[in-house]
Amino acid sequence: MMKFLFTLMFFVGNMIFVSKHKHLLIVLLSLEFIVLSIYLMMLIYMIMMNYNMFMLMVFLVFTVCEGALGLSILVSMIRTHSNDYFQSYNLL
Template sequence: MNFFFFFFFFFGLVSLVYIRKHLLLCLLSLEFIVLSLLLMVFKVCLSFVSFYLYVMFMTFFVCEGVLGLSILVIMIRFHGNDYLSSIYLW
C-alpha cells in the first residue's frame, strides 16, 4: 500500500516539472502532492492513534491551498492570464 502513496507523490512531482506553463496547473499538481502526503500522514496516524499531527498537517495544507488561490487571483487581476511566462522574476 505504501507503494501507491509514493507513486502518487512521484506522479505529482513529474507533472509539476513537465507542466509549468499555467499557474493553475502547477497548483493542481502541488495539491496532488499534498494529497499524497496527507494520505501518508493519515496512515502513520492510524498506526500511532494520534490524530493531532493529522489535524496540524491538514491546517497547513488548507493554508497552502488558500495562499495559492489568492496568488492566482491576484495574478489574473494584474496580468490578465495565469501564464507563468508573463511575469518577470528578474
C-alpha cells in the first residue's frame, strides 16, 4: 500500500510539472514534491533491505542544493522581470 502511495505521489508531481508550466514557483514546488516522493521510496526500500542510510544523506544534500539553486533563479527572475511567468521571459 505504501509503495502505491509513493508512486502516486511521484506521478501527481510529474503531472503538475508538465501541466503547470506558466509559473516558475509551481514548477519548483512540483520538483520538490517529486524529490520528496523519491526520498520516501528510497527510505522504505532501505529500511526493508536493512541497508545503510548514508545514501539518503547524500540524496538530501543534493536535494537541498537543487532547492537553493531553484530559489536563487526565482529571485533573480523576479528582480529582473518583476514576475515569474515564463511568457514574459525572452530566452533570446
